[in-house]
Amino acid sequence: MTVCEAPGKVYLFGEHAVVYGEPAVPAAIERRATVSVEPRDDDHVRVEAEDLSLDGFTVEYSGGTGDRPDVDVPTPLVEAAMGYVDAAVEQARDAADAPDAGFDIAVESDIPLGAGLGSSAAVVVAGIDAATRALGEPLDRRELAERAYRAEYEVQDGQASRADTFCSATGGAVRVEGDDCEPIEAPNLPLVVGFDGGAGDTGELVAGVGALREEYGFAADAVESIGDLVRTGEALLADAAPGEEPPAALLAELGELMDFNHGLLSALGVSARSLDAMVWAARDAGAHGAKLTGAGGGGCIVALDASDATETALSFTQGCEEAFRAELATEGVRVVEP
Numbered sequence: 001m002t003v004c005e006a007p008g009k010v011y012l013f014g015e016h017a018v019v020y021g022e023p024a025v026p027a028a029i030e031r032r033a034t035v036s037v038e039p040r041d042d043d044h045v046r047v048e049a050e051d052l053s054l055d056g057f058t059v060e061y062s063g064g065t066g067d068r069p070d071v072d073v074p075t076p077l078v079e080a081a082m083g084y085v086d087a088a089v090e091q092a093r094d095a096a097d098a099p100d101a102g103f104d105i106a107v108e109s110d111i112p113l114g115a116g117l118g119s120s121a122a123v124v125v126a127g128i129d130a131a132t133r134a135l136g137e138p139l140d141r142r143e144l145a146e147r148a149y150r151a152e153y154e155v156q157d158g159q160a161s162r163a164d165t166f167c168s169a170t171g172g173a174v175r176v177e178g179d180d181c182e183p184i185e186a187p188n189l190p191l192v193v194g195f196d197g198g199a200g201d202t203g204e205l206v207a208g209v210g211a212l213r214e215e216y217g218f219a220a221d222a223v224e225s226i227g228d229l230v231r232t233g234e235a236l237l238a239d240a241a242p243g244e245e246p247p248a249a250l251l252a253e254l255g256e257l258m259d260f261n262h263g264l265l266s267a268l269g270v271s272a273r274s275l276d277a278m279v280w281a282a283r284d285a286g287a288h289g290a291k292l293t294g295a296g297g298g299g300c301i302v303a304l305d306a307s308d309a310t311e312t313a314l315s316f317t318q319g320c321e322e323a324f325r326a327e328l329a330t331e332g333v334r335v336v337e338p
């Protein structure tokens with residue numbers, strides 16, 4: 001049994017715009033997806049995914065094309081849920097040049113699904129890492145990140161960035177612009193996450209922004225403005241002392257950019273009443289800034305606050321199901337059991 005775990009992430013700045021070649025800065029957080037893989041003697045893939053919102057299920061199907069799972073839930077639902085694991089298996093088979101490899105796979109995760117914390121990327125990164133190791137063909141981090149990106153790209157119908165997958169593979173804060181992916185130094189940011197208990201469909205939300213951008217020049221301008229604010233934000237981060245508590249003045253500047261980023265994402269149609277309510281609760285509580293994180297539509301916001309005020313305020317906010325302090329994960333994907 002080979003076991004790997006990979007972290008989720010929050011976007012400090014730049015989601016959605018990153019799909020169109022603008023830079024983005026996500027940061028990995030200490031919430032992880034753990035994938036256990038055992039190669040099989042046949043070409044079947046058996047997946048246990050107990051945290052999936054289908055209330056957990058077990059399916060078994062062969063590796064051949066056209067052979068779909070035999071389960072008593074609607075097939076499109078299963079396919080939507082299984083898409084990322086499926087794509088990870090395909091990438092691992094391809095990387096190890098083992099097209100008929102079969103696996104028993106178990107996925108466990110403390111990253112809420114579809115909530116903007118990159119559960120899909122964490123599952124794909126940990127899954128490909130564990131499966132290729134199990135086949136005796138481990139990948140280096142760059143290749144792993146690239147393979148994981150290709151898996152997300154496929155599931156999201158050709159609209160994905162390398163940001164989530166690179167961040168999950170590498171850990172820490174990263175900067176992604178097109179195919180240029182680099183780790184960056186960042187101060188120890190006091191991140192607070194609010195989760196509304198819901199989820200958004202990444203593919204649909206990305207497509208929605210794409211359509212707006214095609215239809216209106218000012219929507220395309222909004223995407224470019226996000227790129228501008230990311231460049232401003234990364235310059236601020238580069239000037240800060242790495243790993244240290246940032247001074248209040250820096251937090252105020254970063255927070256202002258996060259607020260601006262949320263406004264532009266909201267204009268692009270990817271916020272939600274619950275996300276706006278949490279963003280405003282955080283700001284009212286004295287957070288330096290707050291924004292939705294990830295694809296949006298529902299899920300999580302991220303705020304900057306070194307005090308307990310934001311976490312406390314969020315825990316009393318109607319529509320916020322869970323509030324927690326998110327610790328930066330300096331380590332990306334790692335092997336739990338070789």
Ligand SMILES: Nc1ncnc2c1ncn2[C@@H]1O[C@H](COP(=O)(O)OP(=O)(O)O)[C@@H](O)[C@H]1O
Nearest residue numbers: 049081107109113114115116117118119120202
């Ligand atoms: N614990 C898990 N087990 C199996 N699949 C998972 C798990 N967590 C996430 N996934 C996959 O990732 C999808 C959610 O990804 P996505 O919509 O991109 O949201 P996010 O990446 O923000 O969490 C799920 O529908 C599922 O396919």
Ligand SMILES: C[C@@](O)(CCOP(=O)(O)O)CC(=O)O
Nearest residue numbers: 015016116118160161294295
């Ligand atoms: C909207 C997007 O920029 C981020 C999606 O993040 P998440 O899957 O919601 O965690 C899409 C992408 O970069 O692939």
Ligand SMILES: [Mg+2]
Nearest residue numbers: 118120121202
């Ligand atoms: Mg995702």
